[in-house]
Amino acid sequence: MPRSQPSAINPGAPAEPAIAEVPATPPAATQPAAAEPRRARQRKRLPPEERRLQIVQAAVAFFAEVGLEGRTRDLSSRLGITQSLLYKYFDSKESLLDAVFEHVYLGRLSPEWPALLRDRSLPLKERIFRFYCEYTDAIFRYEWLRIFMFSGLTGEKLNARYFTHLQQFALAPLMDEIQAAAQGERRPDMEDIWNLHGSIVYLGIRKHIYQTPTPDDVRPVIERAIDRLLRDFGIETGPPMAGP
Amino acid sequence: MPRSQPSAINPGAPAEPAIAEVPATPPAATQPAAAEPRRARQRKRLPPEERRLQIVQAAVAFFAEVGLEGRTRDLSSRLGITQSLLYKYFDSKESLLDAVFEHVYLGRLSPEWPALLRDRSLPLKERIFRFYCEYTDAIFRYEWLRIFMFSGLTGEKLNARYFTHLQQFALAPLMDEIQAAAQGERRPDMEDIWNLHGSIVYLGIRKHIYQTPTPDDVRPVIERAIDRLLRDFGIETGPPMAGP
DNA sequence: GAACGAATAGATCATTTGATCACTAAAAAG
DNA sequence: CTTTTTAGTGATCAAATGATCTATTCGTTC
Incomplete structure (x- = not known):
């Protein structure tokens, strides 16, 4: 059973995660118009803190949609970055998930x-x-x-x-x-x-x-x-x- | 991230699925006491209908515990059968899951x-x-x-x-x-x-x-x-x- | 005891998937 | 402009996983 694409799993899910910083650059692999010489993905260099936050936010939306077993490759392609880049910011998928839990948890319960x-x-x-x-x-x-x-x-x-x-x-x-x-x-x-x-x-x-x-x-x-x-x-x- | 064993994922889950027919024979791989010549799994021959039902019942308990992404190898080892036998009864994991849905669904809503x-x-x-x-x-x-x-x-x-x-x-x-x-x-x-x-x-x-x-x-x-x-x-x- | 076929053992395939690494290029510093 | 730094890339590994296939074993039935 080949895993279905995440976008197919949950068609009713909300559109895209709200990540203001990313000018929704679709992954280059998506429809490189026949004749056009496959344009390299525009590499965007961000300060580490910013990138890390961006990844966590996208991961929250992603795992919420497809479940905690969602694949790191799908997450990275949503972000328009390579899968290996994830591992520059997180030791493992598990530690990424921990960051996700932390992020959704924080500020959820008001001390007042x-x-x-x-x-x-x-x-x-x-x-x-x-x-x-x-x-x-x-x-x-x-x-x-x-x-x-x-x-x-x-x-x-x-x-x-x-x-x-x-x-x-x-x-x-x-x-x-x-x-x-x-x-x-x-x-x-x-x-x-x-x-x-x-x-x-x-x-x-x-x-x-x-x-x-x-x-x-x-x-x-x-x-x-x-x-x-x-x-x-x-x-x-x-x-x-x-x-x- | 190597997938953790299903038994470890959910320690609070109820013991074993209630499958009367199976004399809880642990998979041979589990602790073949050092010196002992690994005793072959006791083969139990069942009428197809019965075996099919047994598989579905075990699958219900199994997927309920570990989620729908549970691995067929783990399911089969719980049943004390080989993984390939599953495919004698179901074309694919998906069709097995369909049978699982059907099974849990049936008789759940009383017409009275x-x-x-x-x-x-x-x-x-x-x-x-x-x-x-x-x-x-x-x-x-x-x-x-x-x-x-x-x-x-x-x-x-x-x-x-x-x-x-x-x-x-x-x-x-x-x-x-x-x-x-x-x-x-x-x-x-x-x-x-x-x-x-x-x-x-x-x-x-x-x-x-x-x-x-x-x-x-x-x-x-x-x-x-x-x-x-x-x-x-x-x-x-x-x-x-x-x-x- | 012979025939049938349920079940095993287990090798194997093609993919998928988490993870690693050497290299590349964008941005900042001098 | 040149150099330096490092964010980001693409190729690749090893293990996992769904699925298939062959040869063999053994319980059941006639």
């Missing part, structure tokens, strides 16, 4: 979320709503969701690390606050929180993993999910707030 | 669910609860969830087919019935149904994809999720029913 969630000067519903708006802004990305899923399936450490942080920075405060505000006799437990979380995250999974239609604006859906949970514990939710 | 969900002689909550108990019994399986996720990520047709059926056999009836029973002014839409569905399915994802701890018995969690949705639309839910 615990404070936001615990800020009792705001209504609980508003805090949770704002948190999930920011959260989904951060993770409902093609690259992030798919790399996270790929790495989850192959048991990469990325996921365990992420869940630990998520628990600490978001889910734990979330549960504390809902517990403190709960009115009825049943107290929320962590599974109630996971239930809310899952119902929201599943929106992203539908969109970026299964590539199924989802609402353009997820905020009203998120708001309703929050309302449902809060009301279940007798907490006032107030009027709808999903404006612009 | 629409009738169950629409049976108004039962309380709505009970219908939904029974449906999701059966549904999660069917799909909260290591093999199914992972193969479904792998094939979703690579854009396999399996997923589209499955979602079409799911919509038709379960989600559409579900929405109809909840709409019919709804009391408040807001009518449920499909996103409300997806919300319930996602919150439940996410339990399986946490367990089998991310391999994170989840409750042993998911039924109480499912019941609460259903209650929340129904109450949100003013529908009576009655006392808890999550017994044995």
Whole structure:
């Protein structure tokens, strides 16, 4: 079974990675117009730091699309560079993948979320709503969701690390606050929180993993999910707030 | 990067595929005790149909664990057969994978669910609860969830087919019935149904994809999720029913 | 016990793929 | 302009991998 071209594997994937620096020079091998003397690939010499970043960004988009087993040759040809150049910047494919994990991981969890969630000067519903708006802004990305899923399936450490942080920075405060505000006799437990979380995250999974239609604006859906949970514990939710 | 052994990729994966017919004969290459004259693999002659089924079952477990790019040599060594024998039963790895998809797909969706969900002689909550108990019994399986996720990520047709059926056999009836029973002014839409569905399915994802701890018995969690949705639309839910 | 054919052993092929290396040329320094 | 530096190239290696083929072995059936 000859491996199919990556572009064929996932036709629905977003166009090209947004790498501003590269003037999309297609690899010379692509259609050297019959008579034309195959023009050599224009060699572009970049400062190492810049090139390295460019490679990592492209690698994020690439591995998100085709999976972690994507071939280094395909990645390099997307970048318009030679495969061997990759090895000037990374010792091995594995270390490139580590850089990819690092890159998608960084900045994904805001350190301000615990404070936001615990800020009792705001209504609980508003805090949770704002948190999930920011959260989904951060993770409902093609690259992030798919790399996270790929790495989850192959048991990469990325996921365990992420869940630990998520628990600490978001889910734990979330549960504390809902517990403190709960009115009825049943107290929320962590599974109630996971239930809310899952119902929201599943929106992203539908969109970026299964590539199924989802609402353009997820905020009203998120708001309703929050309302449902809060009301279940007798907490006032107030009027709808999903404006612009 | 030499490919790591499949057993090393996913140490948390369930032990061995349940293949009753194979007397777990480890591949001869594994530890032929120093002095011992390498004993020939015990040859087992099976009727073609049986062998084919055995291969497919093992392939399901195998690809679920290591991904669809798993190597045929590893699969065959798990089965205790030669790699070339696989090609006596399947033209190519691709056709083997097709058989795998077929196998995991079959019997996953019960044709009786629409009738169950629409049976108004039962309380709505009970219908939904029974449906999701059966549904999660069917799909909260290591093999199914992972193969479904792998094939979703690579854009396999399996997923589209499955979602079409799911919509038709379960989600559409579900929405109809909840709409019919709804009391408040807001009518449920499909996103409300997806919300319930996602919150439940996410339990399986946490367990089998991310391999994170989840409750042993998911039924109480499912019941609460259903209650929340129904109450949100003013529908009576009655006392808890999550017994044995 | 003879015939059939499932299964093995294992060599082998053509590609693919991660990785290496000696050389080349673009940019910067003098 | 010349020299120096090093980013980038193209050829190539070794191992892996899907697939094929031959000769042989042995369990089943008649």
